[in-house]
Amino acid sequence: MPAAIQELGQQLYHSHHKYKESALRHRRFRHRDIVPLIERLQEQSAFEVQVAGHSVQGRSIYLIKAGTGKTKVMLWSQMHGDEPTATMALFDLLHFLNQTDELDSIRRHILEHLTLYIVPMLNPDGAEMYTRRNALGIDMNRDALRLQSPESELLKQLRDKLEPAFGFNLHDQSRYYTAGYTARPATISFLAPAYDHARNINTVRERAMRTIAGMDHVLQQFIPGQVAKFNDEHEPRAFGDNIQKWGTSVILVESGGQHGDPEKQHIRQLNFTAILSGLYLIAEEAYQSFGVDAYDRIPENQRHLYDLVLRHVRHTENGRDTILDIGINRLEVDAPNHLGFYHSSAVEEIGDMSVFHGYEELDAKGLTLVPGKVYEQPIDSLDELTDELGAELLRQGYTTIRVRHLPGVLPDPTSLPLNVTGIASIVNHQLALDESANFVLKDAQDQPRYAVLNGFLYDLQSDRPELFHGILH
Numbered sequence: 033m034p035a036a037i038q039e040l041g042q043q044l045y046h047s048h049h050k051y052k053e054s055a056l057r058h059r060r061f062r063h064r065d066i067v068p069l070i071e072r073l074q075e076q077s078a079f080e081v082q083v084a085g086h087s088v089q090g091r092s093i094y095l096i097k098a099g100t101g102k103t104k105v106m107l108w109s110q111m112h113g114d115e116p117t118a119t120m121a122l123f124d125l126l127h128f129l130n131q132t133d134e135l136d137s138i139r140r141h142i143l144e145h146l147t148l149y150i151v152p153m154l155n156p157d158g159a160e161m162y163t164r165r166n167a168l169g170i171d172m173n174r175d176a177l178r179l180q181s182p183e184s185e186l187l188k189q190l191r192d193k194l195e196p197a198f199g200f201n202l203h204d205q206s207r208y209y210t211a212g213y214t215a216r217p218a219t220i221s222f223l224a225p226a227y228d229h230a231r232n233i234n235t236v237r238e239r240a241m242r243t244i245a246g247m248d249h250v251l252q253q254f255i256p257g258q259v260a261k262f263n264d265e266h267e268p269r270a271f272g273d274n275i276q277k278w279g280t281s282v283i284l285v286e287s288g289g290q291h292g293d294p295e296k297q298h299i300r301q302l303n304f305t306a307i308l309s310g311l312y313l314i315a316e317e318a319y320q321s322f323g324v325d326a327y328d329r330i331p332e333n334q335r336h337l338y339d340l341v342l343r344h345v346r347h348t349e350n351g352r353d354t355i356l357d358i359g360i361n362r363l364e365v366d367a368p369n370h371l372g373f374y375h376s377s378a379v380e381e382i383g384d385m386s387v388f389h390g391y392e393e394l395d396a397k398g399l400t401l402v403p404g405k406v407y408e409q410p411i412d413s414l415d416e417l418t419d420e421l422g423a424e425l426l427r428q429g430y431t432t433i434r435v436r437h438l439p440g441v442l443p444d445p446t447s448l449p450l451n452v453t454g455i456a457s458i459v460n461h462q463l464a465l466d467e468s469a470n471f472v473l474k475d476a477q478d479q480p481r482y483a484v485l486n487g488f489l490y491d492l493q494s495d496r497p498e499l500f501h502g503i504l505h
């Protein structure tokens with residue numbers, strides 16, 4: 033079976049583009065974006081769609097049923113509103129189940145042997161705000177015992193009413209995790225949650241472990257060395273741990289980070305491939321071909337990644353020269369009026385970072401870090417701040433410019449080639465923990481060689497990178 037499931041994974045992975053829901057193109061979609069997609073499913077005989085409950089703010093929470101098999105599987109996504117990657121993959125999966133093509137034998141086998149119950153967005157209020165918690169401020173994944181949220185109560189009711197044999201608990205995780213102690217991001221992480229503090233393994237948990245081992249076997253073809261698992265310390269308030277205890281084999285899937293995939297569209301493809309492969313393993317009961325030892329060999333998540341690491345850079349402070357590594361992260365900030373997000377950088381580590389890694393790294397040996405300067409001559413308006421002016425000022429060591437007349441409606445920061453501030457603002461770009469990253473790296477001739485603007489690295493001898501912007505102070 034291991035070879036057969038690998039081949040199936042290849043078929044699913046390479047055919048994903050045919051089933052991709054085109055209405056979901058980025059991560060920050062909302063409940064209103066998926067409602068028309070679900071309403072269209074109601075017109076398809078392959079699905080039964082119902083409003084299973086409502087959120088704190090009254091948004092509908094949908095349950096979609098597919099298949100007629102004896103084995104029940106429940107899949108729920110976006111328990112946390114800012115974790116939408118698997119939600120996209122579930123809509124792709126629904127497209128897959130509703131088509132006819134060369135993969136008919138796969139979908140027919142799944143639908144004949146399994147009955148699927150899919151909750152694509154469990155926390156629509158959190159999705160509206162793009163935040164982890166629901167409208168009560170409760171982390172639903174710590175509400176499995178008290179059930180104070182209507183969404184939590186609904187999940188418990190569905191589990192108890194349906195009594196699924198398997199459950200797919202679908203989440204996103206930080207992009208800063210690595211697969212073990214390597215430099216590779218944990219692009220997908222798994223867990224068969226423990227149902228007690230002793231981390232015992234009964235038949236229910238063992239089935240989840242074996243299925244995860246099979247899913248990992250599939251994914252290694254596409255992201256070798258980039259699959260990890262969470263530490264299985266028992267969390268008595270969490271849904272995964274409790275649903276495992278209540279008799280459903282829980283497969284936790286977490287979508288992490290990957291180079292060059294900020295909107296997680298490739299990770300969406302990996303979710304589609306892994307989930308469908310897992311369903312096929314369950315339909316065939318072929319998870320028994322994979323051992324618990326294979327699950328145990330999956331490396332654990334380690335938080336060892338940064339967005340940018342500068343290595344061996346010289347820095348002078350209080351008359352003392354030091355050689356430092358600097359770890360910088362770019363944090364997503366909600367833009368006003370729900371216009372997406374922009375980045376705001378922070379220095380999160382200074383010192384010896386030899387055990388850490390970066391999505392982007394620069395060996396700055398021989399270079400000296402100096403704070404970015406504020407341009408002495410203010411400009412009248414943002415119209416004067418062209419890309420050409422920004423590039424020229426960066427080459428002179430400036431990272432911030434003052435503007436006399438800032439508009440009432442501030443622009444998208446991603447369009448800014450420099451940091452922008454008003455006339456009276458006090459700006460300090462000294463190197464310090466938890467402060468923004470705005471530096472210039474000078475060579476031995478005291479000439480600027482690189483600029484770090486709002487945490488983004490700019491080679492001053494090359495073109496402006498595609499992902500790069502200043503920030504409004």
